[in-house]
Amino acid sequence: MTQPMPARTPAPTTAPGTPPPAPQRPLSIARGALPAGGGGSGVLALFEEWAARSPQAPAVIDGAHRWTYQQIDAAADEAARALRDRVRPGDLVGVCLDRSAALVVTAVALARIGAVYLPLGPRPGERRTDAVTEDLNVVCLIGDPEVLPPRHRSAEHLPLALPVEGANATATVVAAFAAPGTTARSAPPEAFYAVLTSGSTGRPKAVAVGEAALGGVLEWHRATTGLVPGDRQSLLIGVAFDPHLLELWAGLTSGAALVPAPDEVRWDPMVLADWWRESAVSVCVTATPMVEPLLERPWPQGLALRHLFVGGDRLRRRPGAEVTATVHNSYGPAEATVVSTVYAMHGTDSEAGTESAPPIGHPLPGVTVVVADADGRPVARGVEGELLIGGHGLALGYLDPDLTARRFRAVPEGLDLPGVERLYRTGDRVRMPDDGALEFLGRLDDQVKISGVRIEPAEVEAAFEKDPAVLGAVVTAPRTADGRTRLVAYVRRATGAVLTADALLPDVRAWLPEQAVPSDVRIVDSFPLDANGKVDRAELTRQAAAAGADRPGDAPADGSRFAGATRGERLVLSAAGDLLARPEISLTESFTGAGGTSLLAARLLTVIEKESGVRLRAPELLRQPDLRAVALLVDTRLAARQAAGA
Helix, strand or coil, X not given: CCCCXXXXXXXXXXXXXXXCCCCCCCECEEECXXXXXXXXXXXXXXXXXXXXXXXXXXXXXXXXXXXXXXXXXXXXXHHHHHHHCCCCCCCEEEEECCCXXXXXXXXXXXXXXXXXXXXXXXXXXXXXXXXXXXXXXXXEEEEXXXXXXXXXXXXXXXXXXXXXXXXXCCCCCEEEECCCCCCCECCCCCEEEEEEECCCCCCCEEEEEXXXXXXXXXXXXXXXXXXXXXXXXXXXXCCCCCHHHHHHXXXXXXXXXXXXXXXXXXXXXXXXXXXXXXXXXXXXXXEHHHHHXXXXXXXXXXXXXXXXEXXXXXXXXXXXXXXXXXXXXXXXXXXXXXXXXXXXXXXXXXXXXXXXXXXXXXXXXXXXXXXXXCCCCECECCCCEEEEEEECCCCCEECXXXXXXXXXXXXXXXXXXXXXXXXXXXXXXXXXXXXXXXXXXXXXXXXXXXXXXXXXXXXXXXXXXXXXXXXEEEEECCECCCXXXXXXXXXXXXXXXXCCHHHHHHHHHXXXXXXXXXXXEEEECXXXXXCCCCECHHXXXXXXXXXXXXXXCCCCCCCHHHCCCCHHHHHHHHHHHHHHCCCCCCCCCXXXXXXXXXXXXXXXXXXHHHHHCCCCCHHHHHHCCCHHHHHHHHHHHHHHHHXXXX
């Protein structure tokens, strides 16, 4: 007897004319290939290898001054011996030096001791530095005693025999020892360096990074650029910001020479291009706003520059066909060790020269990126979400364990991410299309970026509120017509208090980095509230705009503001007003006093040259007491040119 055939499950059917279900899209997860060198380590060991292999090769070239690998190695040994009795492995050391051979020697000396390098910049804000040394267990500050905060100026000083030559060098450098705060936090034992980022509490927060994480980024950088002895690596980024560690150690771990940039190079794109040529720089790392003006004009000729890494802000155009360097659009928070993703562009690309924002690209070797929903689960490709970063490049965490617990999270259960134990929540909104190249869309929270620096508006508000005459402050971050973000502070004064922006800003600058100082400060008697009793920021902005015509010096709608003005005055007022989004700015104000930063000054110089043909240098602009004096320079050059052509 034959057995009956088992019944078959009917195949699913669809109604006539109904399209089949769309295939499920892959998840927004991307992994960089595993690092060839096993994850990157031994940063100091690589420098020492080059010092032994090529002792006479130049390690630092600063104008007419040169230091060999042997000289840097010996100077670092001497500095380490001087510090070793007072500085122990794992100690935080604040470095207040500018880009120079002295900075390079200090970095190597601290790595040799095993101390944690904490870069603060050559002239850190006095109150900001005091706050850092109260919150963190900083055993000493290294810098020029004349620019250290009072508590460290009067502390015990240990002179250090560091190089004193070079454009940014200082004649005297000391290690200043002052007792830290009683509740100060120390760095984790694996830390190689620590950097400060903006904090919502009004005080900066510190991120600690291990040597292996930095080593992995350096390995990628060397492989990408082909840096070798004979090449020249820029030392250009401001020392308070973590990309300068990529520059510094990239040169020292490849046998190449570091080239410190004079300060004026960071203010002026055309001076930057001249410096590239004169210094024969092979590889450069710089902020996006410095490069964009160069991409808008004919590319400089006669450059040795092969690779240009930009980052810190949204790049709004691609390099043109005449650009001879590979331009890398880089993205990465300090919490993920300088660079996490990158997108390389060439003049031969089909999209070269287009005014479209390039993506932030693909993850570096050993880095995993995830675009996630509010629950931390990956979204499908093409869907917006928060960028999470994990893998070899992740920082150790903040020196504040509670903050680390909030921002660094375990991999969600059931999500298979090989080699990833933690994910950092960036707070950045991104999208991963089918090709996997991440697109940056903005922030999910109140944090903003100004000239490449991440800023918490709450930290800026707290700086204003330290003044007893200020009852409260609200900081907004509107965008200008060309897409740039600026900061505007609304300050509520105490009853009977007389407040002006000029009186408030000097103290505010002592608490904040340059980029966090608002470009506009408005004094108000009260803040409008929404239905929930919170400050209505949109209404505050609307009221300020409506009241703008009543502010002294505001531009009349009929254009009579420029009546009787010279060509230079019209140009300078118009350009400065547009850049600062302050149409009411007057000739009696200084550009920096009105909120102008170094990168905005670079844009002002570019606009003046484009509109008038007059080429001002950054030092000329910065030396002028007000915009009237800047305009006089423009008028004088125009008159001289006209006379020469007569």
